[in-house]
Amino acid sequence: MTADKPLRADAQRNRDVLIAKAREVFDAGDFFDLRFDDFARLAGVGTGTLYRHFPTREALAEAVYHGEVAALCDRARRLQATLPAAEALATFLRGMVDHIAAHEGLARTLATLMADRSGARAEGGRALERAVTDLLAAAVRDGTVRDDVDAGAVMMALHGISAAHDRPDWRAEADGVITLVLDGLRRRRDWSNPV
Amino acid sequence: MTADKPLRADAQRNRDVLIAKAREVFDAGDFFDLRFDDFARLAGVGTGTLYRHFPTREALAEAVYHGEVAALCDRARRLQATLPAAEALATFLRGMVDHIAAHEGLARTLATLMADRSGARAEGGRALERAVTDLLAAAVRDGTVRDDVDAGAVMMALHGISAAHDRPDWRAEADGVITLVLDGLRRRRDWSNPV
DNA sequence: TGACAAATGGAGATGGCCTCCATATTTTCG
DNA sequence: CGAAAATATGGAGGCCATCTCCATTTGTCA
Numbered sequence: 110m111t112a113d114k115p116l117r118a119d120a121q122r123n124r125d126v127l128i129a130k131a132r133e134v135f136d137a138g139d140f141f142d143l144r145f146d147d148f149a150r151l152a153g154v155g156t157g158t159l160y161r162h163f164p165t166r167e168a169l170a171e172a173v174y175h176g177e178v179a180a181l182c183d184r185a186r187r188l189q190a191t192l193p194a195a196e197a198l199a200t201f202l203r204g205m206v207d208h209i210a211a212h213e214g215l216a217r218t219l220a221t222l223m224a225d226r227s228g229a230r231a232e233g234g235r236a237l238e239r240a241v242t243d244l245l246a247a248a249v250r251d252g253t254v255r256d257d258v259d260a261g262a263v264m265m266a267l268h269g270i271s272a273a274h275d276r277p278d279w280r281a282e283a284d285g286v287i288t289l290v291l292d293g294l295r296r297r298r299d300w301s302n303p304v
Numbered sequence: 305m306t307a308d309k310p311l312r313a314d315a316q317r318n319r320d321v322l323i324a325k326a327r328e329v330f331d332a333g334d335f336f337d338l339r340f341d342d343f344a345r346l347a348g349v350g351t352g353t354l355y356r357h358f359p360t361r362e363a364l365a366e367a368v369y370h371g372e373v374a375a376l377c378d379r380a381r382r383l384q385a386t387l388p389a390a391e392a393l394a395t396f397l398r399g400m401v402d403h404i405a406a407h408e409g410l411a412r413t414l415a416t417l418m419a420d421r422s423g424a425r426a427e428g429g430r431a432l433e434r435a436v437t438d439l440l441a442a443a444v445r446d447g448t449v450r451d452d453v454d455a456g457a458v459m460m461a462l463h464g465i466s467a468a469h470d471r472p473d474w475r476a477e478a479d480g481v482i483t484l485v486l487d488g489l490r491r492r493r494d495w496s497n498p499v
Numbered sequence: 500t501g502a503c504a505a506a507t508g509g510a511g512a513t514g515g516c517c518t519c520c521a522t523a524t525t526t527t528c529g
Numbered sequence: 530c531g532a533a534a535a536t537a538t539g540g541a542g543g544c545c546a547t548c549t550c551c552a553t554t555t556g557t558c559a
Contacts, residue, residue: 311505311506312504312505312506314505314506314507315505315506315507318506318507341509344508349507349508350507350508350509351508351509352506352507352508352509353506353507353508354508356506356507
């Protein structure tokens with residue numbers, strides 16, 4: 110999938126600088142006040158270079174998004190390797206809310222730029238869903254989480270959280286949703302499914 | 305709020321034509337393939353007229369959105385006046401899903417255009433929430449719906465539904481969510497809150 | 500009906516987006 | 530190592546969508 114061609118050293122360097130600068134500007138929420146050409150200057154490259162690497166604003170957004178997703182998946186894997194399953198899941202989800210809260214501008218900018226028919230968005234979503242599925246599966250194997258709920262539900266909750274960013278007290282509600290989800294997932298003796 | 309100034313007759317006519325044509329083009333999903341000036345031609349007015357009424361694509365989107373919200377609120381009020389409360393609520397929510405399903409292009413276009421800091425979006429959301437609140441309150445008064453859940457939860461569900469439009473079998477899932485919500489709202493004898 | 504106000508439309512200025520290519524840098528190979 | 534080939538760079542300039550401006554038309558009011 111990402112096996113295109115090995116980039117020349119300087120090209121790779123420029124590409125990385127562009128993505129890093131983009132994340133920075135996205136996060137600050139300043140991206141739409143900027144001419145695309147000026148963004149090139151800001152990153153210290155010529156416009157030609159910018160356009161070769163990223164033909165459109167959207168392409169740039171997709172690259173940033175891709176990196177973000179990769180980092181999150183990585184984090185999920187690391188947590189799963191070092192913590193008990195249930196704890197790994199909880200830590201990951203709570204961390205997700207922290208992450209969204211800390212990078213509101215980034216989330217908003219990415220959402221705006223990829224609102225229209227972005228294959229990358231779907232692909233990233235799937236990658237994240239796979240990571241969550243793994244976390245869940247481990248917890249189910251542990252016996253700490255019920256086995257009749259799949260990752261889709263959790264993903265919808267996360268999606269809802271990140272989409273509702275303008276709610277007055279978003280943070281409290283988001284934490285509430287996560288608590289609800291974690292609580293709901295816990296395996297327990299109940300009326301319909303006695304353990 | 306909308307008490308600016310009475311428009312001259314021809315101005316009002318042009319404005320209406322523009323909004324109607326915009327809704328049509330949005331719905332077909334063709335809006336982003338169009339030069340803004342060409343849209344003016346398509347609606348049968350000069351570019352000057354277009355720009356006087358709607359300085360930006362976003363302004364046009366907000367006007368369409370506003371109309372859409374007004375129609376939905378109207379529908380809620382009409383249902384509330386002619387049906388038993390619980391039925392009115394159910395019909396409204398189901399109709400909401402139908403509406404979103406039938407106007408996918410419109411929903412997508414509006415979401416794209418108003419993704420960025422749109423006060424109109426927030427305002428429309430509040431108007432819709434008020435309508436749902438009224439429907440709920442009536443049903444609570446009837447005794448057919450529990451009284452410890454507010455409209456916010458329902459709004460989040462609707463929001464999630466309209467945002468997840470690209471899911472493979474969106475329709476089934478959406479219906480599922482509505483069923484879940486309606487079911488959850490029904491007043492009943494249960495373990496924690498005996499009636 | 501006349502006079503004033505409001506609205507129109509489209510020609511043309513403006514300025515952002517993107518291409519193109521002469522030059523510079525990296526890599527490969529003798 | 531040095532030269533040739535391959536790859537990448539940057540920014541001047543063309544192109545075209547966006548938006549403004551105003552001479553003309555249309556509606557309103559007395």
